[in-house]
Amino acid sequence: MGRNLKNALIALVAPLPSILLYTSFLRHHHQSPIWSWCHHHPLLLVNALFFLNVNVLFWLISLIQSSNWMIDVYWTVIPVMLVHYFESHPSSEFNSRRSKLVVALTWIWAVRLTHSYFRREKWQWGKREDWRFTDLARQYGKNWWWVSFFAVYLVQQVFLIGVCLPLYIVHSVNKPWNIWDAVAGAVCLTGIIIAYFSDTQLHTFVTRNEKLKETGKPLVPNLDAGLWYYSRHPNYFGEQVWWWGLAIFGWNLGCGWVWVGALVNTLCLGYVTILVERKMVKLEYRAEEYKMYQKRTSVWVPWFKSSVLQVPKEKAG
Template sequence: MIDLYWTVIPVLLVYYYAAHPLAQFDRWRSKLVIALTWVWSIRLTHNYFRRENWQWGAREDWRFTDMRRQYVDKPLNIWDFVAALVCLCGVVTAYFADTQLHDFVTRNHKLKELGKPMVPNLDRGLWRYSRHPNYFGEQLWWWGLVVFAWSLGHGWTFVGALVNSICLAYVTVLVEQRMLKQEYRADAYRLYQKTTSACVPWFKSSAVAVKDKHT
């Protein structure tokens, strides 16, 4: 599939970026790059068809054939069902968390329009047990895919999910820093941080909350 479309995809991409309403570039440099991309595409497309005796998609590149042989094909087993359950739980968790967040934000917008005090923090539903349940659900999806791969002997794929988790952890820090910069919710969010799990849903730390209120 890569060989069939790789020679034309870059042409589509340069036109997409050139036509984007927020694009900023020198018009003549853009035209020059687009023209050169067309030259590159025509050269590579011509070479592909010449090599394949002017047939399209009739043969697979030998490198991809060799790569495919390296992968193990096993019958469906219990680990596939475990992986599917993890993925499904991730999607469902993220959906409900995002929906609850959307409703919260919408409600606060209406309160602001009416000149009423906004609710400083969302700590209901899934957000009662995790400060970022939507992120947790997203991570479940990716780690579920790792279980699929692991059951086929390709556990090394955990690297991709790990990098994804690290990136999302960084985003989580940025989100929480932004929350603490908003005066109307800073105090409530600090308490929320002390009592609520950062990612994995868990019971609230009521002892910390009580201690914080007394101090």
């Protein structure tokens, strides 16, 4: 069996314990004290399922395969599983119109991001893990096997459950539809569209450079066109707009604290931005041009170029 097919089967089978347990709960939630407890504590139940199925099982798989690739695939899938969990839970109550909109938007977001992931990975399952995990593995050396449980998996639980709390609020508060629901939906869709076109433009740029490298021609040092002309990270900006739009749904239902998840996401993307840009300036063929690009171009929010006068090299110093 080829590696690609084997990894695809592992990824498809991996969430089955949670799915089977939850479907059993739906059938028998009135028949025992344990199921009754799960009925009254939907957030605790989903956290227990996440901990056992993702943190523990995915981590054990990563130790066997020496790769944490699967968490990247499920970053795009878990929000869809969460929104259907919250919608179908026996204790849920919600406005049907709002729920249908949020479920549809979550699916659109997930399909967009999953497509972007596999397009980038050339349609391979588990071809590689996130480069940040690889760097951490080098940093921690022999201790990485246990550090990875916390740094890759446990932190993902806190982060993913936190940022997806609007999905829970939408399905636990039943209030009439209002104009803010339409605003939230428009903001979410805007973020998805921006992220899609940003990732497509980046994919086209990377593919073109790969072809230039194969033919021995000089690489184009920097992407400075399309949305990337106005922002150094328009894909990150689009992703933030999606999560902030989702938070508007929760805020509109009286849960102002829901902004915390979107804020933490923004702070994390801020740190990722720093790591990515440090990596860019280390590449000799693009370092100088990227430094000028940094000076002239907005970090996240698309904006007009700033005017930076470049001092001629012969007069510098």
